[in-house]
Amino acid sequence: MMTQKDRLHFEDLEEGTKIQLGSHTITKDEIIEFAKEFDPLPFHLDEEVAKKSLLGGLASSGWQTAGLTLRMLVNEFLGKIASMGGLGFENLKWKKPLMKGDTLTGTVTIASLRRSQSHPEKAVMVLDFDMRNQKNQQIMTMSLANLVAVRHPEQTKGEGA
């Protein structure tokens, strides 16, 4: 099992790095199962209602799209990072619905990476998300702020190993 020491710390990360996420094709059953638990609105539960709604057909809850995105982020990146937890996010926008049978994928960019002044053992990393469907249409964007451990809190970056 990976220990915290083996994970990527502040010193191992760099602003501007792009991470290609995996992909997930969403099924009708997944949409309905998630909606039943978290977002039981008629147009996420019933295909006939969905067709008559603004969405034009069965689409995932926007929160399911966010959850799937999180899972891809953990798989491809956050699971390898010495993460100390999330702080929150901003500007989450659902641009287009993710319809039944659509494939969600996307890229994440390390938008900023900054040591905490008051807590030198921590850094704040901001990740920008660009989530798209199989037609390369933008589905969701957001910025997530996450705490990352600093490996050598006693050193300032650039002072050497």
Added chain:
Amino acid sequence: MMTQKDRLHFEDLEEGTKIQLGSHTITKDEIIEFAKEFDPLPFHLDEEVAKKSLLGGLASSGWQTAGLTLRMLVNEFLGKIASMGGLGFENLKWKKPLMKGDTLTGTVTIASLRRSQSHPEKAVMVLDFDMRNQKNQQIMTMSLANLVAVRHPEQTKGEGA
């Protein structure tokens, strides 16, 4: 079954209204089950690892807190509204972790409610969330923007029935 016509439309809603959400007490099993699916980081999966983490014990994924909040919102409010879907949210902040055995509750305020100029059949409603634990400590805040149907798009508000 409730039809769209029976639901609360733009004309039935008012800025400043506060909605008391229900409550949910989170168990160890719920935390681990959610984390396995969406946020499989060690400190959400293993109580021993969690105790040594910044969280100080087993706590829900912040995304689970958001999901539970959404479910309460649908139960108490959104399920009764002629919602046309979510647009996104802003300023989501995880203030304190929701620990195993904690009870999540909170209030929602209709922060703004505004007809669309270009689409008179739609209005944008912004909801501000103040989520707390059983000790009245703030756990999460966010602002959600949601589309609501206008019952009489041909009328301007205040022109009569």
